[in-house]
Amino acid sequence: MEQNTAKLEDFKRIYPEKFLPEEKIFSHINRGDRIFIGTACSEPQYLVNALVEYVKSYPKAFFDTEVIHVWTLGVAPYADEKFKQNFRHNSFFIGNNTRDAINQGIADYTPIFLSHVPNLLRKGIIEIDVALVQTSLPDEHGFLSLGVSVDIVKTAVESARLVVVQVNKHMPRVHGDAFIHIKDVDFIVPHDEPILEFTTKVSDDISNRIGKYVSLIIQDGDTIQVGYGRMPNAILKHLITKKNLGVHTELLTDGLVELMKAGVITNSEKTVDRGKTIASFCMGTKATYEYIHDNPSIEFKTIDYTNNPLIIAQQRRMTAINAALQIDLTGQATAESLGKTFFSGIGGQADFMRGAVLAPGGKTILTLRSTTENE
Numbered sequence: 001m002e003q004n005t006a007k008l009e010d011f012k013r014i015y016p017e018k019f020l021p022e023e024k025i026f027s028h029i030n031r032g033d034r035i036f037i038g039t040a041c042s043e044p045q046y047l048v049n050a051l052v053e054y055v056k057s058y059p060k061a062f063f064d065t066e067v068i069h070v071w072t073l074g075v076a077p078y079a080d081e082k083f084k085q086n087f088r089h090n091s092f093f094i095g096n097n098t099r100d101a102i103n104q105g106i107a108d109y110t111p112i113f114l115s116h117v118p119n120l121l122r123k124g125i126i127e128i129d130v131a132l133v134q135t136s137l138p139d140e141h142g143f144l145s146l147g148v149s150v151d152i153v154k155t156a157v158e159s160a161r162l163v164v165v166q167v168n169k170h171m172p173r174v175h176g177d178a179f180i181h182i183k184d185v186d187f188i189v190p191h192d193e194p195i196l197e198f199t200t201k202v203s204d205d206i207s208n209r210i211g212k213y214v215s216l217i218i219q220d221g222d223t224i225q226v227g228y229g230r231m232p233n234a235i236l237k238h239l240i241t242k243k244n245l246g247v248h249t250e251l252l253t254d255g256l257v258e259l260m261k262a263g264v265i266t267n268s269e270k271t272v273d274r275g276k277t278i279a280s281f282c283m284g285t286k287a288t289y290e291y292i293h294d295n296p297s298i299e300f301k302t303i304d305y306t307n308n309p310l311i312i313a314q315q316r317r318m319t320a321i322n323a324a325l326q327i328d329l330t331g332q333a334t335a336e337s338l339g340k341t342f343f344s345g346i347g348g349q350a351d352f353m354r355g356a357v358l359a360p361g362g363k364t365i366l367t368l369r370s371t372t373e374n375e
Helices: 006-014 022-026 045-057 099-103 114-122 153-159 205-217 230-237 254-261 286-292 349-358
Strands: 034-037 065-069 087-091 130-135 143-145 162-167 179-181 187-190 223-226 277-279 298-300 318-323 363-367
Touching (some): 045 162, 045 187, 130 153, 205 230, 230 318
Parallel strands (some): 162 187, 223 318, 277 298, 318 363
């Protein structure tokens, strides 16, 4: 995944005012500002840690700032109780590193369909003051790719008063709606570090059996959406014998990329975006990031496109595959909570299920492990 670092040096000469020390950059953050942080594996780890170190050095620099994001996989130091006067954490989706803080009441969770968030940002209903994001190196035209996360990140950058970008040579250059221009960025911090990787547990026997059952429902030529976790991994492994599958999904995973490499996913029978794998963000391994780098067969779109039920419904034989945590006797299912405890979030599952049932020949598949001990 080679990228030309010489272009970055050229832009340093053109825009010297954008390349300042972090201490000077963070001095532009005000008390009460809302700070958006890039999603999941695209989290700018260096910038986040630098921000926390800045607060340690200048504890009175700003108070009551709200840190907002879709999902964090980093260490989330700002969620520590010792920074409660400086940061209030607010998430649209709950990860392992923030779940305890949210359930203890020292951090917030905003339950919302992710497809609705970009419009709320554009209208200023949710105002973003500062955006801290990570991008690829600039190309010769000055465009930076948001890489593994476009989702809400693109709209947050367009809406923020102050945009701070960590430019990282390891961030893949992804096609689609992933590009922002260097002239629209306020400050640039070059820092190379490995992109966060995400792997799920190896599928167990029960997951594999469920995966086999699900594979019998999926037909050649279907367009699929899958979530993340042990169950989706098991399902994807059993699709290896299928032909000409398409992908229109929120999340691109290692399992989907493996099916692309194997020629199972061709997108040749899709109704919308034919020939393209469409996703909003990616969580995977380095090998997956290398595969999506500068790959014209893959396009990332903003989440109000990928998760829009009206767009999903246009896809012939759209098949939404998701998992539930609990289901009651009336048929109501949830993947968001366990009892009274917040576990994950609303995300995009409901949007894809609504869109898929409206699609010509579409269907939804919801998987759930039995509660009985008898396998």
